[in-house]
Amino acid sequence: MDSFYAIMGGFSSALTFWNIVYCAFGVTLGTVIGLLPGLGSSTGVALLLPLTLGLDPLAAMILLAGIYYGAQYGGTISSVLVATPGEASSVPTVLDGYKLARQGRGGAALAVAAIASFLAGTISIVFLSVLLVPLAQIALKFGPPETFALMLFGIISVVGLASGDRFKGFAMAATGVLISTIGIDAMTGTARFTFGFTELLNGFDFLYVVIGLFAINEVLKAVGTGQPEPLRTRFRDMIVTREDMRRSAMPIFRGGLLGFFFGIIPGAGATLASFFSYDIERRIARKKGIMLGTGRIEGVAGPEAANNSSVNGSFIPTLALGIPGSATTAILLGGFLLFGIQPGPLLVREQPSLVWGLVASFYVGNVLLLILNLPLAPVFALMLRFRYCFLYPGILVVSILGAYSLENDLFGIWIVIGSAALGLGLTSYGYPAAPLILGLVLGRPLETSLVQTSSMGTGSLLFFFERPIAVVLLALSLASVIVPPLMAHLDRQRKARSDQALARPSR
Amino acid sequence: MKFLRTSERSAGEVICALSFLALGAFVVLDGLQYPVMADGIVGPGLMPLVWGASLAAVAVVLVVNALRGASVMDDLPPPVDGENLSIADFAEDDTEAAGKPTTVAGILILMGLSVVLAPAVGLIPMLGVLVFVCVFAFEREGFLTAALMAIGSMAAAWALFVWLFEVPVPVGSVWQAMGF
Structure with a gap:
């Protein structure tokens, strides 16, 4: 019941004129960002974050969160009409969505995707409202040892789940943590790794790295790659049949639930959620003698529901624990810190109007996105004809000026250029960017909680073993390191055995 | 989505891994000037030492993997339809080549x-x-x-x-x- 009153209070904050305007602006901009190949929600949030620093924190977060989930909708449009997902989480949508578009049913695919996203968003917001407070109350029992263990678990689970090669993910996370140690150490006042540059005494602002690693890096990857011609869709094609909705109902429900729980797990995120949803729908359809990947509406409804739901789910660890669930929420977490707000257990209690206003804005945003996308998807689709060669110079200009405006200092732009160049080299070889950002954002608080723990244990880190929750979290961190490679090894062995068994009869 | 040629990948993989190894080693060595313990609590040298050493250790694995060419699951051709997909095909940070x-x-x-x-x-x-x-x-x-x-x-x-x-x-x- 408390949650009910809290969310009602949130609606009263979110439904002010200006907050609705910021929400509408955010979701519209997010849709455009998501549908333009080469841009993603993390790029959009990274670009806009410096520009929102003058706003009220709730308005800024409503705008930025709007970009995040608006981009999930936008990614669907380019997936269905151009077979080019604007977001990685929209990749499974391409498989059936583009085939539907080629069969002249692109409008129906877009409409079902919009409805699926809205319904799944609704499911996930209900879960979010119910689970946020209990989780935060549990987390309130956390002291420095538990906080340290939780942050370590967050970093390691992101490394374990978000990328193909865990070693590369760990290398990036460790680099992020090491970058966070640059500057004056808060405990002893020692200047570390500054090499005589006074600009480095305050450390690296993570936003410089984010702008370089996401916004400019994406431009450098995309220049000169070309773009396929989009398929046309019209208003009258947006009509969804009763049969479409009947076939989509269960995939939407399954995708909504699956997406939410994937969103809660740090590092799993929308991409894995939409893929798993597609995989489940593929298996269920196969049992009915239906092949997904041939232009089936179920293949659009499930993944779209999952990716939208996971976005809302990913806000639970971000808001309640201060552990981001995805690359974009890692940037948003940094945004909270820039506003002087520390996400974590105390946030729900100390800033209820901010937290519940933001949660309520998700619902407002979902309604706005449905209103926008059902009739206007063909209009958004026209933007796919806008050539990238005219788009990226603008992104460069906004990135550079955005970076400059953070501290009104040209030195920051050098960090942006360096991050972009290094990021381009590393991501070209499969090094994931998200763990570096997470390490950079969590590095300082991780060290602070470690120092506080050692102080509580009068210099001994064995104090961790006197705290059961910290021990469990450290054990989970260790398991996150050991179990995935072990499972992969067992999976390879199982595959090898089944291959051998298949090969035997043919001899 | 473009994919790098295998020879380019191998050389690049080795260079990246060696760079991480150099960074880890540098942080450990340069970080030795900061005390690991100060006034009876964790000092400014512990984090650089632990994370630098961990980075160096992981980088050694990456160098070995790169030299063996074993780490490049991304060299597999991209999927063409809904069948035979794996989670890695949809990794958030997919391996992509740079532009021109x-x-x-x-x-x-x-x-x-x-x-x-x-x-x-x-x-x-x-x-x-x-x-x-x-x-x-x-x-x-x-x-x-x-x-x-x-x-x-x-x-x-x-x-x-x-x-x-x-x-x-x-x-x-x-x-x-x-x-x-």
């Missing part, structure tokens, strides 16, 4: 030049030059199109950052000397 090398290098150099020349010429005019060169030279659009894009970008940048957000963007000593 000359354009990439050109953009990075122009960005650097913009910062170097901003105190003299102004940041927004330098970004106008960046836009013009990108559109005219790299994208081979017409002179007029490029010029209009550059002027439009400068006007939009001025309106957004200088007029709306009141950011004190460097205006350029040259223009100030000329009385502008």
Whole structure:
């Protein structure tokens, strides 16, 4: 019941004129960002974050969160009409969505995707409202040892789940943590790794790295790659049949639930959620003698529901624990810190109007996105004809000026250029960017909680073993390191055995 | 989505892994000047030591993997339909090749030049030059199109950052000397 009153209070904050305007602006901009190949929600949030620093924190977060989930909708449009997902989480949508578009049913695919996203968003917001407070109350029992263990678990689970090669993910996370140690150490006042540059005494602002690693890096990857011609869709094609909705109902429900729980797990995120949803729908359809990947509406409804739901789910660890669930929420977490707000257990209690206003804005945003996308998807689709060669110079200009405006200092732009160049080299070889950002954002608080723990244990880190929750979290961190490679090894062995068994009869 | 050739990948993988190894080793060695314990609590040297050593250890594995060519599951061809997909095919940070090398290098150099020349010429005019060169030279659009894009970008940048957000963007000593 408390949650009910809290969310009602949130609606009263979110439904002010200006907050609705910021929400509408955010979701519209997010849709455009998501549908333009080469841009993603993390790029959009990274670009806009410096520009929102003058706003009220709730308005800024409503705008930025709007970009995040608006981009999930936008990614669907380019997936269905151009077979080019604007977001990685929209990749499974391409498989059936583009085939539907080629069969002249692109409008129906877009409409079902919009409805699926809205319904799944609704499911996930209900879960979010119910689970946020209990989780935060549990987390309130956390002291420095538990906080340290939780942050370590967050970093390691992101490394374990978000990328193909865990070693590369760990290398990036460790680099992020090491970058966070640059500057004056808060405990002893020692200047570390500054090499005589006074600009480095305050450390690296993570936003410089984010702008370089996401916004400019994406431009450098995309220049000169070309773009396929989009398929046309019209208003009258947006009509969804009763049969479409009947076939989509269960995939939407399954995708909504699956997406939410994937969103809660740090590092799993929308991409894995939409893929798993597609995989489940593929298996269920196969049992009915239906092949997904041939232009089936179920293949659009499930993944779209999952990716939208996971976005809302990913806000639970971000808001309640201060552990981001995805690359974009890692940037948003940094945004909270820039506003002087520390996400974590105390946030729900100390800033209820901010937290519940933001949660309520998700619902407002979902309604706005449905209103926008059902009739206007063909209009958004026209933007796919806008050539990238005219788009990226603008992104460069906004990135550079955005970076400059953070501290009104040209030195920051050098960090942006360096991050972009290094990021381009590393991501070209499969090094994931998200763990570096997470390490950079969590590095300082991780060290602070470690120092506080050692102080509580009068210099001994064995104090961790006197705290059961910290021990469990450290054990989970260790398991996150050991179990995935072990499972992969067992999976390879199982595959090898089944291959051998298949090969035997043919001899 | 473009994929790098295997030989290019192997050399690049080794260079990346060696760079991480060098970084880890440097942090450990340079971090030795900071105390691991200070006043009976964890000192400023512990985090660099632990994370630097961990990075170096992981980098050794990456170097070995790169030399064996074993770490590149991404060399597999991209999936063509809904069957036989794996989670790795949808990794958030998919392995992608960079754009045209000359354009990439050109953009990075122009960005650097913009910062170097901003105190003299102004940041927004330098970004106008960046836009013009990108559109005219790299994208081979017409002179007029490029010029209009550059002027439009400068006007939009001025309106957004200088007029709306009141950011004190460097205006350029040259223009100030000329009385502008």
